[in-house]
Amino acid sequence: MDDLFVKVTTKMILPFIQIYGIYVIIHGHLSPGGGFSGGAIFAASIVLYTLAYGLHKGQKRMPHSISSKVETGGILFYIGIGFVGILAGYPFLTNKAAGFPMGELGKVMSAGLIPMVTVAIGLKVMSTIVTLFHTMLEED
Numbered sequence: 001m002d003d004l005f006v007k008v009t010t011k012m013i014l015p016f017i018q019i020y021g022i023y024v025i026i027h028g029h030l031s032p033g034g035g036f037s038g039g040a041i042f043a044a045s046i047v048l049y050t051l052a053y054g055l056h057k058g059q060k061r062m063p064h065s066i067s068s069k070v071e072t073g074g075i076l077f078y079i080g081i082g083f084v085g086i087l088a089g090y091p092f093l094t095n096k097a098a099g100f101p102m103g104e105l106g107k108v109m110s111a112g113l114i115p116m117v118t119v120a121i122g123l124k125v126m127s128t129i130v131t132l133f134h135t136m137l138e139e140d
Contacts, residue, residue: 003052007052007053010049014045014049017042017045018042021038021039021041021042021043021045022038022042023038024038025037025122026038026115026119028115028118029111029114029118034122035117035118035121035122036121036122038118039124039126039129040125042126043128046058046062046130047129047130047133050133055134058134062130062134064131067127067134068131070127071127071128074122074125075120077119077123078120078121081113081116081120093117095111095113
């Protein structure tokens with residue numbers, strides 16, 4: 001797309017969309033949202049950038065080699081967090097029963113392993129959406 005207005009507007013709002021996506025991921029255990037929603041919001045910013053500046057620049061911003069590593073890292077991080085409960089002698093993804101501190105009500109770090117799980121899910125969702133979108137554009 002060669003529209004100057006779209007490019008300038010995209011550059012202006014892109015950081016705000018990404019910060020909001022990170023906020024939704026981090027605060028997912030306290031408010032509506034979480035890893036899936038925040039990952040989708042963050043991915044939407046990369047999709048917007050790709051639509052405004054073209055596939056080549058979009059892939060420079062988030063190369064396939066990086067998105068595939070983030071995708072793999074997100075799921076491995078999720079599985080690793082789940083095995084922490086198993087190593088403590090409890091079921092997969094056990095939280096409070098395994099002795100993780102639950103903190104104070106309403107604080108960001110107040111849910112044991114849950115915030116880390118939402119980060120892992122957010123990374124996986126974001127990288128998957130970006131990879132799928134870039135792959136679909138490549139096929140045209």
